[in-house]
Amino acid sequence: MADQEPRKQEDAPGSELGETARQMRAAEPYISAVWKLVGGAVVGVLGGYFLDRWLGTAPWLLLGLSLVGIGVGFYSFLHAMARLGKRK
Amino acid sequence: MRKAMVLFACLFAGAVWASDPAGEHGYANEDKDAEGEDVAGYILHHVSDSNEYEFEIPLSHNHIPIHLPQILIPLKDGACTPVADPHGGGHGEVYPGLGAGCLDLSITKHTVMMWLAALLLIGSILIWSNRDKTKLVPRGAGANLFEMLVLFVRDELAIKNIGKEEGPRYVPYLLTAFFFILFMNLLGLFPWMATATGNIAVTCGLALCTFFVTQAAGIRAAGIGGYLKHLTGGVAPWLWPIMIPVEFLGLFTKPFALTIRLFANMLAGHIVIFFLLGLIFMLRNPAVALVSVPFAFGIYLLELFVAFVQAYVFTMLSALFIGMSVAMGHHHDEHHEGGASHDHGKAHHLG
Numbered sequence A: 001m002a003d004q005e006p007r008k009q010e011d012a013p014g015s016e017l018g019e020t021a022r023q024m025r026a027a028e029p030y031i032s033a034v035w036k037l038v039g040g041a042v043v044g045v046l047g048g049y050f051l052d053r054w055l056g057t058a059p060w061l062l063l064g065l066s067l068v069g070i071g072v073g074f075y076s077f078l079h080a081m082a083r084l085g086k087r088k
Numbered sequence B: 001m002r003k004a005m006v007l008f009a010c011l012f013a014g015a016v017w018a019s020d021p022a023g024e025h026g027y028a029n030e031d032k033d034a035e036g037e038d039v040a041g042y043i044l045h046h047v048s049d050s051n052e053y054e055f056e057i058p059l060s061h062n063h064i065p066i067h068l069p070q071i072l073i074p075l076k077d078g079a080c081t082p083v084a085d086p087h088g089g090g091h092g093e094v095y096p097g098l099g100a101g102c103l104d105l106s107i108t109k110h111t112v113m114m115w116l117a118a119l120l121l122i123g124s125i126l127i128w129s130n131r132d133k134t135k136l137v138p139r140g141a142g143a144n145l146f147e148m149l150v151l152f153v154r155d156e157l158a159i160k161n162i163g164k165e166e167g168p169r170y171v172p173y174l175l176t177a178f179f180f181i182l183f184m185n186l187l188g189l190f191p192w193m194a195t196a197t198g199n200i201a202v203t204c205g206l207a208l209c210t211f212f213v214t215q216a217a218g219i220r221a222a223g224i225g226g227y228l229k230h231l232t233g234g235v236a237p238w239l240w241p242i243m244i245p246v247e248f249l250g251l252f253t254k255p256f257a258l259t260i261r262l263f264a265n266m267l268a269g270h271i272v273i274f275f276l277l278g279l280i281f282m283l284r285n286p287a288v289a290l291v292s293v294p295f296a297f298g299i300y301l302l303e304l305f306v307a308f309v310q311a312y313v314f315t316m317l318s319a320l321f322i323g324m325s326v327a328m329g330h331h332h333d334e335h336h337e338g339g340a341s342h343d344h345g346k347a348h349h350l351g
Helices: A019-055 A062-088 B002-018 B026-048 B109-126 B141-163 B167-187 B200-232 B235-249 B253-283 B289-336 B342-347
Strands: B051-058 B065-066 B072-074 B102-104
Touching: A019 A062, A019 B002, A019 B141, A019 B235, A019 B289, A062 B235, B026 B253, B051 B109, B102 B253, B109 B141, B109 B167, B109 B289, B141 B167, B141 B289, B167 B200, B167 B289, B200 B235, B200 B289, B235 B253
Parallel strands: none
Antiparallel strands: B051 B065, B072 B102
8 A cells, every 4th residue: 555654663552542532542433434324325315416406307316326325324334343343 | 509500590580570560561572572682683793703893882882893804806707796785784785605706805803803812822922931941940920821731732632642652743733723712712701802713614714724634644644545545434446436425524524523512612602691691681670680690700700611621622622633543544554563552453444
């Protein structure tokens, strides 16, 4: 992938972090998984609505893209959850 | 405390009930409604932004209006011609919005407040920062107060949320945000001043600064490739057309929360104070002042506290978001090292 800086050796990584920061970092993958579930539907519905308005094809793109968005949301949510489960 | 609150509520309810004598019920109610609208209009006028700065003279109905310069940039020819006020009010001319091609860059009340906050901030830092390198210990209350706040932002916010290595890099931004917000919040508590942070455009601008710093921190930590890979959400390429907009919108949820939190907190406190005082006029009973003035004073003290808390919360969350963005970038290294650190490993987005 991209160029990365050589990682410096830390003693006990994250030990200087505050409690909130550690908890937020631990929760971040789950928060982002939830956003994927919701965001898929949001992007599908909004995208369909505005494409419909632009192309004048109401209500077909709205219906189609909503379903696609909800489907992708579920898929990416389950995908993320499966990966999180594997890492444990 | 709860007993005191119940007592206050009873007194308050009593005042409301007492001020509504049964005899003149019908007529008085209509009148009160009109008065109530007046109070609401007055409050909204005072908390919202405007092109005019008003100095009210205490104990009189006079005020000195200062008209601030209007700067209108037409993006289309003749887009900035004034239109008739749709509400029919006598508040001068109304100009078309950005949608009609008129870019309004006028100096407003809140802009003046931001400048004033910036000037006071620069001034106080110049006075109270310890620039004399031969003296290591700051002297005086002001210098010590500033040192305490600066150290707090560095040690408790930056290092605890971003980390020992990367934290100090973002301290200048966090300090700027903290003090600027603090000064704007506190300025709003002085007579004749306005709260710039009670304007959603101002808080949105501040949150956008945090947003750009967060993204820059992410790109810096993960490299542009890692950053872009993060945007794809780690799913198969044929899902990217949907996943990339989803992840892109997801980036804005955090600054959106920052915007609304600061704006709503600062605006709500001021409206509550105004309404508590406005009750005296809405209920047309001077006795209400016995309840509403202490209440308003209490809320005012709370506002003083909130001014600090909101500056702290904004800075803390900015640091938290920057820290999460930085942590995202470190994942790839760990992957190659075989997931050496468990604590960090959990923090990473891509598995």
